[in-house]
Amino acid sequence: MTPGQLTQTSLISPYGGQLVNLLVSDDARSELTRYANTLSSVRLTDREVCDLELLATGAFSPLDRFMSEADHQCVLDEMRLNNGYIFPLPIVLTVEDEDNVEVGQDIALRDPQNELLAIMKVEEKYLWNLEEVAQKVFGSLDLRHPLVAEMYRWGKYNISGPLQVLKLPTHFDFKELRLTPAETRARLEQFGHENVVAFQTRNPLHRVHEELTKRATQEKDGVLLLHPVVGMTKPGDVDYFTRVRTYKALAQRYYDQDRILLSLLPLAMRMAGPREAVWHALIRRNYGANHLIVGRDHAGPGKDSQGKPFYGPYDAQDLVESVSEELGVQVVPFRMLVYLPDEDRYEEISRVTEDMRTASISGTQVREEYLRNGRQLPTWFTRPEVAEILAETYPPRHRQGVCVWLTGLHNAGKSTTANVLTMLLQEYGRSVTLLDGDVVRTHFSEGLGFSKEDRDDHVRRMGYVASEIVRHGGVVVCAAVSPYRATRNEVRNMVGKEHYVEIFVDTPLEVCEQRDTKGLYARARRGEVHSFTGIDAPYEAPQHPELHLDTLAHSAEENARKIIGSLIQEGFLKAETIQ
8 A cells, every 4th residue: 555545444533522723814914913913912932932832733633722721720620621632731821911802802923924824812811830730740840841941931911812823833854754633634645554552752762762663653553753852852952953854864765655644733842741641542542643652751841940851751651551442542551662783673672682792772871971072982872973963063062152151149259250261262273252140240131120030031042042053053141130930940951961060150149249249239239229139139049950069169261270270071072172
């Protein structure tokens, strides 16, 4: 059977019975667009744009809008919509008071570039509780969880109401692979198999994943829906352009063309572990799959600030299995496979005997021993095409970007240490950008005050610039008071935790006051300067910084050299310098 031979099959129906479709008709689009251009607008975030696209095309069926208050509360408490259907995660559109959104009005929804996407009739506007959502959905208030940290910059109200989607977000890349649920179902129908095994991935595929997906497809006598996420994934993940290039190479050269469909999913992940795994199963049912491969620590965000995993390795599998019958999607467990070099094949670890020689490479080894050092990955571990693409994208560690973020009170010694560090980094052959908080505020944070909101905006702007420098392989040293933990964790997530080094420049307040030649602390004490960190505004010291510097016991040069030593240890600098 080839994909071109149309055969009537019975793919599993969409969840709820039919796909939601929020796109307006071609006949109505022009008039509604003219009307939308007369309305007040709400600018969506990148996450909300992803959600709108999947609402519009039915990927979230039976959900047909950003959640009402009743649905939102029911999802938090019971993992269900108010009508009883399973739905594990809140899908919300948030606004602030200054957005001037009122119940009863129509508003235009636009993307971050101000492109018109939809009209919403606002039927509800309600407050939501960050701590409640974080605890019930993510099981944690820890700011190392990327979504917990991100939620601090969401609006304090959720709004809900019927949507008329005028157009889907514009995508110029991989157009042939961007299939809606309806288009994906039409393609899958052509294969002539009832069973569809979906593989959720946000990482490059190696030989073990290839073996796993092929075996699962054979066992179920079905079709593999290779369905990588290309919306928002975990900060620091391999970019989707690189990943999709590897998927295309593998799908075209190493899979039976009668048994695989590669399609891209513009999903904004929440890294919510078990609840997210259920969400992935629900979404894949809407795309036509009745099986989902669920891995160890599926959709997990890694470790918390105590160094412990947020979720257990099999929590996701257990939760999906508990609702599998009702949801109509069976779990295919991610089996642990190891390579047998003497037999040149992979085998399940449970079937490996003591006399069998095995070989394996962990994800840490891939990064630290191979990609970091510019070594080619072995062919038994990954296909040559994948290894070549990864090598192009990921140069050796000493040529990768890193952000060194110094935080502490005013006059703690951040700028002095940063200046010395910048000189030493150049000695090691790295190109360095220095972003000093005071200088940055003068050049592109002018107009911001010193309220908590303005301070956070200032830090986020620095973080954005730093993340772009790091993404392009540069070293950036940032010296900023950055008083709030949540915002610093946002920056960590922007940059990617593996390329972010937080340094607490720890100097007692009384010493900072003694060093203050400008007299700002004295003016704050007299009430002449307001919202001054350490006096009448808080400073939240890092709880788990990568480095803790004592400026009383050590000079700025000694502290800078301590940072250099850490960067050498992490591979961002070569230990050898030319004398």
